[in-house]
Amino acid sequence: MNFKLDNLTFEGPLDLLLQLLHKNKVSIYDIPIAEITNQYIEYVERLQEIDMEGTGEFLVLAAQLLLIKSKMLLPGSGEKEDEGDPRSELVDRLIEYAKYKEAAKFLSERQFSDFAVFYRAAEEIKLPKVKEFDGKIPLSKLFLAFESVMERKKELDSLTVKKEAFETIVRRETVPVKTRIYHIYKRFAGRKSLSFSALFADVTSRAEAVSTFLAVLELMRRGNMSVSENADDMLLTLDGELPPEKDMEEFE
Amino acid sequence: MDLKEAEAVIESVLFASGDPVSTDELNSILGLSNAAEIANNIAAKWAKEKRGIAIKSVDNKYYLCSSEKYYDYIVKLIEPRRQSGLSNAALETLSVVAYNQPVTRSTIEFVRGVNSDGALGRLIEKGLVEECGRLETPGKPLLYRTTDIFLRTFGINNVADLPNLHTLPLQSMFYEGREKENPEKADE
Numbered sequence: 001m002n003f004k005l006d007n008l009t010f011e012g013p014l015d016l017l018l019q020l021l022h023k024n025k026v027s028i029y030d031i032p033i034a035e036i037t038n039q040y041i042e043y044v045e046r047l048q049e050i051d052m053e054g055t056g057e058f059l060v061l062a063a064q065l066l067l068i069k070s071k072m073l074l075p076g077s078g079e080k081e082d083e084g085d086p087r088s089e090l091v092d093r094l095i096e097y098a099k100y101k102e103a104a105k106f107l108s109e110r111q112f113s114d115f116a117v118f119y120r121a122a123e124e125i126k127l128p129k130v131k132e133f134d135g136k137i138p139l140s141k142l143f144l145a146f147e148s149v150m151e152r153k154k155e156l157d158s159l160t161v162k163k164e165a166f167e168t169i170v171r172r173e174t175v176p177v178k179t180r181i182y183h184i185y186k187r188f189a190g191r192k193s194l195s196f197s198a199l200f201a202d203v204t205s206r207a208e209a210v211s212t213f214l215a216v217l218e219l220m221r222r223g224n225m226s227v228s229e230n231a232d233d234m235l236l237t238l239d240g241e242l243p244p245e246k247d248m249e250e251f252e
Numbered sequence: 253m254d255l256k257e258a259e260a261v262i263e264s265v266l267f268a269s270g271d272p273v274s275t276d277e278l279n280s281i282l283g284l285s286n287a288a289e290i291a292n293n294i295a296a297k298w299a300k301e302k303r304g305i306a307i308k309s310v311d312n313k314y315y316l317c318s319s320e321k322y323y324d325y326i327v328k329l330i331e332p333r334r335q336s337g338l339s340n341a342a343l344e345t346l347s348v349v350a351y352n353q354p355v356t357r358s359t360i361e362f363v364r365g366v367n368s369d370g371a372l373g374r375l376i377e378k379g380l381v382e383e384c385g386r387l388e389t390p391g392k393p394l395l396y397r398t399t400d401i402f403l404r405t406f407g408i409n410n411v412a413d414l415p416n417l418h419t420l421p422l423q424s425m426f427y428e429g430r431e432k433e434n435p436e437k438a439d440e
Contacts, residue, residue: 002339002340002341011340011341011344011364011366012364012365012366013365013366014364014365014366015365015366054367057365057366057367061365093365096363097363097364097365099417099418099420100344100347100348100351100363100364100417101344102420102421103347103350103351103414103415103417103420104340104343104344104346104347105343106347106414106415106420107338107343107346107347107350107406108337108338108340108343110406110407110408111337111338111343111405111406112335112337113405113406113407114404114405114406114407115320115323115333115335116320116321116323117306117308117317117318117319117320117323117404118317118318118326119270119315119316119317119318120267120270120315120316120317121270122269122270122271
């Protein structure tokens with residue numbers, strides 16, 4: 001992006017400043033700061049009228065120029081003797097930028113060096129990726145590799161909390177409903193009915209209890225079991241045969 | 253392997269590759285240590301004979317290309333190229349990268365005093381500049397460098413062959429005290 005104003009075209013704040021120096025025919029080593037600052041700020045103000053965006057960087061330099069100007073109005077504040085010319089930092093930066101502008105000009109003159117030359121587009125060539133094993137790797141390397149793997153594993157193990165450490169707190173086990181259905185049939189063991197609570201008497205875990213309950217529901221859904229009330233408990237009655245194996249696959 | 257065969261090998265390898273082939277690769281293919289010399293000889297010979305193809309090298313890499321002498325004939329076959337140059341912003345950005353690589357975006361912006369994202373993007377798009385890792389400082393900014401395409405586009409053999417930045421004449425960019433007026437150069 002470049003900026004255009006009057007007959008000046010510039011790439012940014014430094015460029016504008018350089019061109020103002022050129023327009024005023026002043027030496028970069030002895031910039032009349034007051035005059036140049038005024039001109040610069042005038043340009044920036046007009047630039048803002050045209051395009052507010054992208055003028056932020058111009059304002060930064062404007063502030064820097066004003067600071068230099070004010071420093072120059074305070075002769076020998078005496079804080080530091082070796083402070084030198086307040087302009088020098090800006091001058092160095094301007095010169096550096098000017099050099100890159102020259103380099104850009106050098107590149108600009110050469111940018112069509114290659115214009116009339118055609119290159120062959122690289123064909124897709126499959127380069128061999130796998131090298132054949134030439135037997136040059138000593139066996140000891142394999143041991144070393146193995147050792148380092150085991151070493152890493154040991155390190156990893158020492159960092160990882162053992163699974164057993166959790167077992168007393170959280171136990172996660174899966175109890176397939178299918179096994180509970182078998183269990184229920186075993187519990188009935190030829191009996192016609194059994195109380196609900198008796199069915200759960202030998203349950204050892206939450207998962208087993210849930211699974212047993214689901215098994216009861218499933219058997220009732222299939223019409224293999226019915227329920228009736230009996231005092232403060234429920235009486236379960238087993239009516240049907242054990243469902244065939246293939247019917248229970250979904251309860252794995 | 254005699255010289256004639258070595259030359260033939262280089263020609264065929266460069267033709268087959270299309271991509272630039274480095275001196276090291278040529279040496280290892282030939283089992284020689286002077287592939288560069290042989291390749292340079294072929295290039296010189298072909299140039300002398302005004303052949304239609306040429307061997308070019310940038311940064312110790314060789315490739316085949318058409319001789320620029322016959323561009324006018326080539327465009328009878330294909331569509332002529334558009335001569336679209338880079339903007340000043342892109343050229344300035346490119347020169348900052350070329351002289352300071354690897355370089356961060358913020359260095360470019362500091363030198364130019366202006367946001368250079370657009371210019372840098374165009375240079376990357378044209379294959380003249382590429383990313384090359386990150387700087388190990390807070391924020392890990394990306395680093396940029398110029399490419400082989402940059403070298404061959406600008407006819408520069410090596411980044412070291414760029415003119416010394418500090419001895420570049422600062423032409424009429426500004427007036428030094430002792431210098432007299434230099435009326436030209438208001439177009440930039």
